Amino acid sequence: MKKVILATALAMFAAGAVQAGPPAPKTQGIESKDYKWNAQEGEKIEALKLKGDRKRGEEAYEVCGACHLPSGAGRPDGTFPQLAGQHTTVLIKQMADIRAGLRDNPTMYPFAATLTDPQELADVAAYIEQLCIPPEHGKYEGKDADKQLATGKDLYEKECKECHGANGEGVKDKFYPVIAGQHYKYLL
Numbered sequence: 001m002k003k004v005i006l007a008t009a010l011a012m013f014a015a016g017a018v019q020a021g022p023p024a025p026k027t028q029g030i031e032s033k034d035y036k037w038n039a040q041e042g043e044k045i046e047a048l049k050l051k052g053d054r055k056r057g058e059e060a061y062e063v064c065g066a067c068h069l070p071s072g073a074g075r076p077d078g079t080f081p082q083l084a085g086q087h088t089t090v091l092i093k094q095m096a097d098i099r100a101g102l103r104d105n106p107t108m109y110p111f112a113a114t115l116t117d118p119q120e121l122a123d124v125a126a127y128i129e130q131l132c133i134p135p136e137h138g139k140y141e142g143k144d145a146d147k148q149l150a151t152g153k154d155l156y157e158k159e160c161k162e163c164h165g166a167n168g169e170g171v172k173d174k175f176y177p178v179i180a181g182q183h184y185k186y187l188l
């Protein structure tokens with residue numbers, strides 16, 4: 001059954017057969033009179049209040065695994081991000097944003113749209129959060145990797161650590177994503 005669902009999702013994706021159109025992307029910019037980057041409203045707020053059920057979330061995740069892989073590892077070529085270990089708050093926000101057209105993601109939209117209600121958002125987020133971040137991920141493979149890493153570490157500590165944490169662990173209740181272990185090409 002699982003294989004059939006995955007194969008169907010991929011076949012639909014490959015054939016461009018998924019016709020459900022995503023909502024037109026919002027164009028106001030991240031902070032405007034009409035839109036705040038993380039306004040506490042809509043199905044996101046409903047989902048955040050609910051307790052996710054991992055068992056039901058595992059079933060809901062089957063279709064997602066076709067792109068993000070069953071392990072939640074994503075792909076080293078950067079096409080599909082790692083999801084494993086991400087905070088439930090971030091997962092719920094991103095899914096709700098994609099469903100509402102606040103984050104433009106036409107590839108995933110038809111699949112995000114199949115999640116039925118805030119409870120299912122909470123369930124699938126609870127399942128994904130407890131998946132282990134895989135140790136093997138897409139890394140920088142250019143020249144001077146050591147030098148790049150040292151420069152990158154300095155920059156990270158100056159510009160990013162304040163929000164994403166000393167180890168890229170993010171901050172759950174502020175919706176700051178885990179970025180540790182994310183594929184280099186997706187980060188780019």
Ligand code: HEC
Nearest residue numbers: 013063064067079080081091094095105107108111112124
């Ligand atoms: C057809 C492929 C595909 C399927 C199926 C799919 N996604 Fe995605 N997803 C993507 C792509 C591509 C992105 C990244 C888009 C971008 O670069 O902004 C993404 C991004 C995400 C993000 C944001 C991750 C981040 O790091 O910001 C979340 C959360 C997510 N997907 C969850 C899911 C869930 C849950 C499902 C199942 C209901 C699912 N996806 C199904 C392709 C897919």
Ligand code: HEC
Nearest residue numbers: 037081093156159160161162163164175176177178179187
């Ligand atoms: C003031 C806090 C803050 C700082 C500083 C910050 N970020 Fe972020 N970052 C965020 C928030 C909040 C989000 C999620 C935005 C959203 O939900 O739309 C985010 C999202 C991201 C994402 C997307 C994650 C994903 O899974 O899709 C990446 C990658 C990222 N930040 C990297 C960085 C890097 C690298 C730096 C330093 C150059 C940095 N951030 C500095 C708050 C911050």
